[in-house]
Amino acid sequence: MPNRPSAAQNFFNEIKAHEGFEDPASFLKSLVNSRPPTEETEYREFKGANDLTPGPNSPTELREGRINEFFCEALSGFANTSGGVFVWGIDARKPQGSLIEQACGFNLVQNPEVFKARLKQFLLNAVDPPVPGVEIEAFPDSTQGGKGFVVCYIPESEYKPHRANIGKRWVMRVGDNFVDIPPAVLRSLFFPNRNAYAVLKIKSTPQEYGLGVLRRGSFLRLNLQLFNKGPATLQNGIVTVAIGTLQPSGWHPMQSGHHRCALLLIHPGHTEDLPMMEIDLNSCSQLMIEARQGKLVLIFHVFAYDLPPFKFKVEIEEEETRGESNKVVLPQPLEMEF
Numbered sequence: 235m236p237n238r239p240s241a242a243q244n245f246f247n248e249i250k251a252h253e254g255f256e257d258p259a260s261f262l263k264s265l266v267n268s269r270p271p272t273e274e275t276e277y278r279e280f281k282g283a284n285d286l287t288p289g290p291n292s293p294t295e296l297r298e299g300r301i302n303e304f305f306c307e308a309l310s311g312f313a314n315t316s317g318g319v320f321v322w323g324i325d326a327r328k329p330q331g332s333l334i335e336q337a338c339g340f341n342l343v344q345n346p347e348v349f350k351a352r353l354k355q356f357l358l359n360a361v362d363p364p365v366p367g368v369e370i371e372a373f374p375d376s377t378q379g380g381k382g383f384v385v386c387y388i389p390e391s392e393y394k395p396h397r398a399n400i401g402k403r404w405v406m407r408v409g410d411n412f413v414d415i416p417p418a419v420l421r422s423l424f425f426p427n428r429n430a431y432a433v434l435k436i437k438s439t440p441q442e443y444g445l446g447v448l449r450r451g452s453f454l455r456l457n458l459q460l461f462n463k464g465p466a467t468l469q470n471g472i473v474t475v476a477i478g479t480l481q482p483s484g485w486h487p488m489q490s491g492h493h494r495c496a497l498l499l500i501h502p503g504h505t506e507d508l509p510m511m512e513i514d515l516n517s518c519s520q521l522m523i524e525a526r527q528g529k530l531v532l533i534f535h536v537f538a539y540d541l542p543p544f545k546f547k548v549e550i551e552e553e554e555t556r557g558e559s560n561k562v563v564l565p566q567p568l569e570m571e572f
Contacts, residue, residue: 242277242317246387249319250371258373262383263340266324271336274326274410277318279308282325282341299400305353305386306360306398310405311412312388313365313396314423318407322349323383334410342381346372349384361396365389395423431464432500434534434546434563440556441512454530454550458508460500468500471538477513478531535568543568 252261265272274280281304305320312318323342326335343349350372358364367389374382395415397404404415415423437457462468473495500506513530534546544565 240277240317240389241275242312242319242387243389245278246319246369246385249373249385257376258371258385259375259382262321262324262373262385263375265337266340267338271329273337274335276407276409277312277316279312279318279320279410280324280326280335280337281320281322282339283323283343284341301352302356302360303400305356306400307403307405307412308386309357309361309365309368309388310396310398310403311407313361313391314394314405314415315390315407317390318388320386320388321383322385323381342375342378343384344381346374346380346382346384353384353386359399361398363393363396365391365396366393367391395420428466429464429541430462430466430468430500430502430538432460432462432468432536432544432565434548434561434565435459435461435505436548436561436563437558438550438561439558454513456511456513456532458511459505460508460536461505462500462502465502467502468541469539470498471500471536473508474535474537475511476533476535536565 249258249261252258255261255264272278308318308320312320323340323346324337325339325341327338328335329338350370353370357368357370365388369387371385371387372382373385374380395404404420405412406415406419407413435458439455439457441453441455460468460471460473495509530550532546532548532550534548535543536545537543545568546563546565548561548563550559
């Protein structure tokens with residue numbers, strides 16, 4: 235998914251960068267019989283070229299069908315899970331005593347550029363719907379007369395689930411295997427639970443019209459914003475704010491410390507400005523003003539359509555009331571009392 239860390243993309247980028255190696259083919263060759271071994275994982279699959287080369291027991295029709303079947307399965311399985319890298323030209327087997335296949339030998343593609351073109355041609359018809367963002371690279375080995383590797387990067391898809399057109403299967407990646415998606419998981423892919431996810435941004439600026447920030451005539455100005463990081467719209471939101479001080483003796487609410495505002499909509503990736511707040515620091519507890527202990531605390535309760543209620547707890551230290559500060563606060567579940 236966009237803006238999400240991807241082990242598959244990192245591995246694909248490593249191959250292309252081939253840091254410390256002459257070329258990408260040399261990097262790929264280093265994976266075979268490496269120490270520690272290079273295993274197949276949720277994001278990495280190896281396939282030898284035995285079924286890709288002509289031979290008396292491998293007619294063209296069979297070879298084409300096998301290639302398409304492997305590619306369909308990989309496209310569907312990786313795109314429906316967390317993405318992956320499919321390396322053609324390396325054999326992987328389970329060594330004795332191991333349950334996971336490891337890169338153990340070479341079975342190079344005869345003509346990597348031709349094979350790359352073949353895969354690209356089949357890409358649009360391999361799965362339904364097609365997977366966007368697939369990258370295919372050919373890496374010939376200069377020491378093997380033009381033979382080499384073909385590497386496919388298949389990202390996790392925003393449009394999953396994808397069905398493999400050969401066999402009409404819905405596939406996912408589990409460990410080092412492609413498996414059929416269980417009905418419950420498939421149902422969740424068709425009807426995902428998409429929710430809004432809001433974070434609170436606060437900019438506090440002290441203001442004074444007396445002798446000092448924590449003296450008579452001091453107040454704290456708060457500019458507040460709710461930013462929706464989730465994939466769904468936050469609708470019909472209500473925000474309530476309670477203000478007080480947190481002292482060794484416990485929570486002490488301030489008089490006139492309750493505010494409420496209504497939000498109409500916050501679409502994904504958008505920000506809503508809340509009404510600016512000004513807190514009279516003279517109304518804070520005597521402990522915080524004179525002894526300079528304790529914290530100023532704001533608790534925001536948010537209630538929105540189709541979301542469980544949540545809260546933001548903002549703690550402002552005494553020293554933060556003397557200079558400008560910025561905070562980003564993550565939501566917490568709101569414990570409801572019945």
